[in-house]
Amino acid sequence: MSDDINQETAGDTNQPELLPAVAQYLNVLNQMVLPAFIKTGSIPNAINARDGLANLTRTLVTEAVDVPLMIDDIVEADTEVTNTGAYDVPVRLFYPNLPTNTDQAKPTKLPVMLYFHGGGGTAGSVSVYHQILCRLAKHTGHIVVAPEYRLAPENPYPCGQNDACTVLLGLNKLLARRQIDAIGIVVAGDSHGSALVTNLLRDPRVRTSDIMDKISAQVLIYPSVDFTMSYPSIEKYASGYLLSRDRISWYGEQYFQYGEDKRAKSALFASLDELKNQPPALIINAAVDPLYDEGVAYAKKLNEAGVDTQHITYDKVIHAYLNMENLNPDICLQTYQAINEFLDSKILQ
Secondary structure, three states: EEEEEEEEEOOOOOOOOOOOHHHHHHHHHHHHHHHHHHHHOOOOOOHHHHHHHHHHHHHHHOOOOOEEEEEEEEOOOOOOOOOOOOOOOOEEEEEEEOOOOOOOOEEEEEEEEEEOOOOOOOOOOOOOOHHHHHHHHHHHHHHEEEOOOOOOOOOOOOOOHHHHHHHHHHHHHHHHHEEEHHHHHHHEEEOHHHHHHHHHHHHHHHHHHHHHHHEEEEEEEEOOOOOOOOOOOHOOOOOOOOOOOHHHHHHHHHHHHOOOOOOOOOOOHOOOHHOOOOEEEEOOOOOOOOHHHEEEEEEEEHHHHOEEEEEEEEHHHEEEHHHHHHOHHHHHHHHHHHHHHHHHHHHOO
């Protein structure tokens, strides 16, 4: 079943309506910040990509939300599964409340969310996403497990995807070590993080594992599911809305360095057989986003594959709006609440 929900009223299709604060931010970015950057003679690279996302998030997500406990750990790679380039993945756990017993003599019974941050496979980190991860734990009541997967260009595909697989397949051992009795397991991510999730759920290594039966839901926030950049919104919002067509193309060049078939790596073009029997999905889109159309198309395709799918579009906001909370606080709050309501209905029923 598909549940399409449209929040607020869309603006003119040629001149998309934006929240005033978002429009003002983009005006400064496009008229002052980017021209000044270009004037220096600088070119896009991993340094400014990472600085850009980090500075954006630090500047525009300023309300401190704390969780009572954070724990750092490592999920060890299984060389028999990952084959080559095995990498032990650092993770951070965000607890929505303290364990039942401080000595953890008894298991902590809570749902768990495995969350992959965005950043085009080149930027972002657990530290950059700290406040977003705290909010997810607080609003959903889940223990959030956040992997520090490897990034391109230093570690191109399939490094990050293998790291995602390592963490998912090693999640049970991690939870057992931490005395966590998971009520349900959610896989979630935003932007490129959603690409990791959607490819995990059709990965033979995952589909044939015991963990697949324990995944209760998936949450995809402004997902990247078409590396071929073939849907119309890529052109409609090609420039001027933070995430640009050129930036998406640049991310792809950093991520895929060995001539990979981008269509085959795009979940949007997976067969219905690959997509069937997946856990219920919540897909959230920003309306003014180059990735908008592929998110809509993926929701439709999951529905066609028989996956219980809910799709929400928030108008007047742009890609990565969770990293710009100060510009659209109400939409961010609605997003966290929508995720919580969806998970309550799918996991804790």
